[in-house]
Amino acid sequence: xxxxxxxxxxxxxxxxxxxxxxxxxxxxxxxxxxxxxxxxxxxxxxxxxxxxxxxxxxxxxxxxxxxxxxxxxxxxxxxxxxxxxxxxxxxxxxxxxxxxxxxxxxxxxxxxxxxxxxxxxxxxxxxxxxxxxxxxxxxxxxxxxxxxxxxxxxxxxxxxxxxxxxxxxxxxxxxxxxxxxxxxxxxxxxxxxxxxxxxxxxxxxxxxxxxxxxxxxxxxxxxxxxxxxxxxxxxxxxxxxxxxxxxxxxxxxxxxxxxxxxxxxxxxxx
Numbered sequence: 530x531x532x533x534x535x536x537x538x539x540x541x542x543x544x545x546x547x548x549x550x551x552x553x554x555x556x557x558x559x560x561x562x563x564x565x566x567x568x569x570x571x572x573x574x575x576x577x578x579x580x581x582x583x584x585x586x587x588x589x590x591x592x593x594x595x596x597x598x599x600x601x602x603x604x605x606x607x608x609x610x611x612x613x614x615x616x617x618x619x620x621x622x623x624x625x626x627x628x629x630x631x632x633x634x635x636x637x638x639x640x641x642x643x644x645x646x647x648x649x650x651x652x653x654x655x656x657x658x659x660x661x662x663x664x665x666x667x668x669x670x671x672x673x674x675x676x677x678x679x680x681x682x683x684x685x686x687x688x689x690x691x692x693x694x695x696x697x698x699x700x701x702x703x704x705x706x707x708x709x710x711x712x713x714x715x716x717x718x719x720x721x722x723x724x725x726x727x728x729x730x731x732x733x734x735x736x737x738x739x740x741x742x743x744x745x746x747x748x749x750x751x752x753x754x755x756x757x758x759x760x761x762x763x764x765x766x767x768x769x770x771x772x773x774x775x776x777x778x779x780x781x782x783x784x785x786x787x788x789x790x791x792x793x794x795x796x797x798x799x
Contacts, residue, residue, distance in 0.1 A: 531558055534793070535794075540568055564588065610626055610627065623660075627667050642683045645669075666750075687710070711753045728766065729791075732782040758797060766791050
């Protein structure tokens with residue numbers, strides 16, 4: 530069972546906090562979004578090397594680190610998505626796509642939906658003639674309930690594990706069934722009883738009449754077949770690293786301590 534850390538660190542140097550998470554939770558794979566090592570003067574690759582974790586890519590957007598025993602091979606590298614094949618001592622293995630979705634400020638809903646549709650198509654093409662042990666993880670810059678995520682012409686990641694005992698479904702006016710991803714982040718939205726009811730991974734509000742306040746932008750979605758190897762109860766949104774609180778006293782994010790996103794831990798029996 531491999532333990533993953535996902536964190537959008539907003540181009541900040543959070544080397545010490547990341548190392549603390551790795552040591553505290555026995556992290557095997559570190560996935561960072563908005564890494565920007567040259568801007569932040571990060572020395573994370575040197576720090577984690579002492580913990581047996583090696584940097585695996587060369588990017589100003591993403592940081593991918595993994596223990597020496599884990600095999601990682603790049604399949605396809607794009608500006609906002611990296612596709613990797615992974616093995617961890619088993620014959621099964623799997624693949625993941627690390628994503629930084631298009632932001633809402635500079636992109637309309639249609640463009641963002643096209644981005645996710647192309648992402649789903651890339652995964653589908655990699656699965657042809659191979660296996661479906663695929664997950665997509667990252668800062669989606671979208672909610673689990675947005676049309677770009679749930680619609681069949683977007684990512685098609687939905688909140689149920691199966692539809693009529695199948696991992697595909699017929700779409701109205703369509704001629705064939707379409708496969709989908711399962712999104713376990715639905716069950717994590719607002720599930721922290723000791724904090725504000727809307728706790729997710731990113732806090733933002735603009736004094737509008739209707740506000741969500743907490744936004745579940747950071748997600749991991751899986752093929753439904755992976756559910757037995759992906760324990761949902763072990764998906765954790767961290768609000769504390771050791772004695773360091775990532776939230777301000779009023780329950781909102783404290784970007785000066787951590788980031789404008791909270792880190793996520795999850796496990797995958799790969």
